[in-house]
Amino acid sequence: MTENAPATDVMVKAEGIHKFFGRLHILRGIDLEVRSGQVMCVIGPSGSGKSTFLRCINHLEKIDSGRLWVDGHLVGYRQRGDKLHEMRESEVAAQRRDIGMVFQRFNLFPHMTALQNIMEAPIRVKGEPRQVVRERALRLLDQVGLSEKVDSYPSQLSGGQQQRVAIARALAMEPKLMLFDEPTSALDPELVGDVLDVMRRLAQDGMTMVVVTHEMGFAREVGDSLVFMDGGVVVEEGDPREVLTDPQHQRTRDFLSKVL
Amino acid sequence: MTEIDNTGSARPESIRAVPVRHPGRWVSGAVILVLAAMFVHMLFTNKNLDWTTFQKFFFDGGILKGLVATLELTVIAMAIGIVGGILLALMRLSANPLMSSAAWLYIWFFRGTPVLVQLIFWFNIKSLMGDISLGIPFGPVFITWDVNSLVTTFVAAILGLGLNEAAYMSEIVRAGILSVDEGQTEAAQALGMRRLQIMRRIVLPQAMRVIIPPTGNETISMLKTTSLASTVAFTELLKAGEDIFNANYKTIPLLIVVSVWYIIVTSILSVGQYYLERHFGRGSARELPPTPLQRLRRNLTTFHVKPPAVREGSA
Numbered sequence: 001m002t003e004n005a006p007a008t009d010v011m012v013k014a015e016g017i018h019k020f021f022g023r024l025h026i027l028r029g030i031d032l033e034v035r036s037g038q039v040m041c042v043i044g045p046s047g048s049g050k051s052t053f054l055r056c057i058n059h060l061e062k063i064d065s066g067r068l069w070v071d072g073h074l075v076g077y078r079q080r081g082d083k084l085h086e087m088r089e090s091e092v093a094a095q096r097r098d099i100g101m102v103f104q105r106f107n108l109f110p111h112m113t114a115l116q117n118i119m120e121a122p123i124r125v126k127g128e129p130r131q132v133v134r135e136r137a138l139r140l141l142d143q144v145g146l147s148e149k150v151d152s153y154p155s156q157l158s159g160g161q162q163q164r165v166a167i168a169r170a171l172a173m174e175p176k177l178m179l180f181d182e183p184t185s186a187l188d189p190e191l192v193g194d195v196l197d198v199m200r201r202l203a204q205d206g207m208t209m210v211v212v213t214h215e216m217g218f219a220r221e222v223g224d225s226l227v228f229m230d231g232g233v234v235v236e237e238g239d240p241r242e243v244l245t246d247p248q249h250q251r252t253r254d255f256l257s258k259v260l
Numbered sequence: 261m262t263e264i265d266n267t268g269s270a271r272p273e274s275i276r277a278v279p280v281r282h283p284g285r286w287v288s289g290a291v292i293l294v295l296a297a298m299f300v301h302m303l304f305t306n307k308n309l310d311w312t313t314f315q316k317f318f319f320d321g322g323i324l325k326g327l328v329a330t331l332e333l334t335v336i337a338m339a340i341g342i343v344g345g346i347l348l349a350l351m352r353l354s355a356n357p358l359m360s361s362a363a364w365l366y367i368w369f370f371r372g373t374p375v376l377v378q379l380i381f382w383f384n385i386k387s388l389m390g391d392i393s394l395g396i397p398f399g400p401v402f403i404t405w406d407v408n409s410l411v412t413t414f415v416a417a418i419l420g421l422g423l424n425e426a427a428y429m430s431e432i433v434r435a436g437i438l439s440v441d442e443g444q445t446e447a448a449q450a451l452g453m454r455r456l457q458i459m460r461r462i463v464l465p466q467a468m469r470v471i472i473p474p475t476g477n478e479t480i481s482m483l484k485t486t487s488l489a490s491t492v493a494f495t496e497l498l499k500a501g502e503d504i505f506n507a508n509y510k511t512i513p514l515l516i517v518v519s520v521w522y523i524i525v526t527s528i529l530s531v532g533q534y535y536l537e538r539h540f541g542r543g544s545a546r547e548l549p550p551t552p553l554q555r556l557r558r559n560l561t562t563f564h565v566k567p568p569a570v571r572e573g574s575a
């Protein structure tokens with residue numbers, strides 16, 4: 001570990017993250033820290049690189065420069081002496097077990113029931129006994145208020161129900177960190193509340209979360225910090241209540257005046 | 261399905277009107293009926309058709325043996341085709357350029373030459389190479405086989421049909437894999453699943469919905485293509501029929517025997533395909549369509565319900 005390695009209570013640390021798609025410079029130096037048990041909300045205009053940054057955290061995208069740590073470990077690389085070594089596919093997969101991710105379009109497995117969706121990874125990836133996993137899956141489905149939908153296929157569920165199953169699926173791996181990429185943007189307004197309720201309870205239980213969202217009410221109420229991104233950089237970061245009521249930067253003011 | 265409670269409200273009176281007449285339908289219907297009658301009449305009166313010969317040879321030992329050989333050939337060649345097709349498809353989608361171009365070359369070659377030529381080629385392989393040896397490349401040899409004893413007509417037929425089929429199946433499998441949403445792979449990756457696990461557990465089962473229908477067609481087509489193996493002296497169904505009519509000159513009746521067997525097997529395969537599609541359609545439609553058996557049962561039970569049929573869910 002290098003001298004810059006984060007303190008022990010820091011769950012995510014990003015240092016000078018740059019990301020290119022071909023010649024497009026998408027992330028232009030991101031520095032951020034998320035402490036354990038905290039909820040960081042990320043807002044910003046479309047195309048500002050919010051999803052890309054989130055996907056870098058669990059190495060769905062490779063960063064081109066900078067350093068990224070999750071729970072004290074470099075993401076996607078191993079440091080030996082002063083050299084970085086790319087991780088093998090199996091090592092990357094192992095790292096991702098501890099990071100849950102929830103997508104805008106749910107991405108449930110359509111050929112599996114709600115229960116099977118949740119049980120798949122703990123059984124296949126962690127090799128946990130089926131009975132143990134089943135009990136946990138049923139408990140999680142109960143927590144997200146879907147105990148009657150155990151045997152439903154995703155196509156038989158509403159968007160809000162699908163997203164809650166997706167959250168339960170991620171939680172079944174017992175992650176240390178949860179990433180949410182606009183989890184409610186694809187939902188009808190009346191279904192948003194149920195999903196946010198589940199996320200709120202998760203935050204209360206002490207889960208560390210990074211949430212890309214346009215739900216300012218949620219950010220204000222649940223977020224420990226709020227990040228405003230634009231053009232691949234963090235423009236402003238601070239206490240959500242302060243940033244939302246008294247933004248320091250013109251770009252933040254312009255954005256908030258459009259969405260609030 | 262919305263559950264509208266329409267038990268209370270009375271059904272409004274339906275419109276009574278004289279329906280449109282369709283004289284054209286009556287004329288064309290009559291023409292087809294006459295043609296059908298003529299055909300049936302020919303079936304029973306034409307001496308050359310010779311139904312007693314048909315009956316005599318339909319369950320003939322040689323024919324049945326040929327039928328079994330045809331089925332074996334179909335199953336094994338399709339198995340090679342499917343397994344080879346999946347491997348080739350994975351190779352073509354691989355990030356390794358050597359892999360993907362090797363697969364491309366294979367497909368290019370096997371789709372570019374007629375399967376009959378390939379069959380004859382395998383049949384004559386012995387003139388290309390004398391023995392097959394197992395050992396270290398360019399190094400010592402451990403075992404040697406004589407190609408003649410290794411490549412029997414059966415093996416030649418399997419290789420010819422199976423390797424050719426793999427080229428076609430790979431394109432079908434590739435299309436199926438590409439039809440699965442990228443988000444599925446991402447969700448599985450985010451859960452920590454490995455590439456092979458994702459392919460086997462997440463992508464291929466969904467690709468099946470796209471893969472199964474054309475694979476059914478390929479199987480049915482393969483069943484009939486096996487008749488080409490008769491040209492390399494492999495005794496399958498057609499060759500079995502030929503052997504008989506070459507001896508007794510009853511060509512047409514025996515060709516009918518053979519054709520009827522082909523039709524029977526293709527019909528069975530079509531039914532199997534239907535159920536396979538249902539199985540892999542799981543979770544796609546909100547409700548699976550009923551099987552013919554279920555439909556029959558439902559019709560029988562709802563038969564005595566007063567028409568117009570009570571709408572489901574409103575009872």
Ligand SMILES: Nc1ncnc2c1ncn2[C@@H]1O[C@H](COP(=O)(O)OP(=O)(O)OP(=O)(O)O)[C@@H](O)[C@H]1O
Pocket residue numbers: 021024026044045046047048049050051052053
């Ligand atoms: N795989 C890719 N290849 C090329 N360009 C990409 C790729 N993924 C994202 N981009 C580009 O990167 C930029 C940032 O995308 P990103 O999805 O991170 O934005 P975002 O802030 O999440 O926007 P939104 O609010 O619309 O989801 C966009 O201009 C997008 O077109």
Ligand SMILES: [Mg+2]
Pocket residue numbers: 050051052181182
């Ligand atoms: Mg996004």
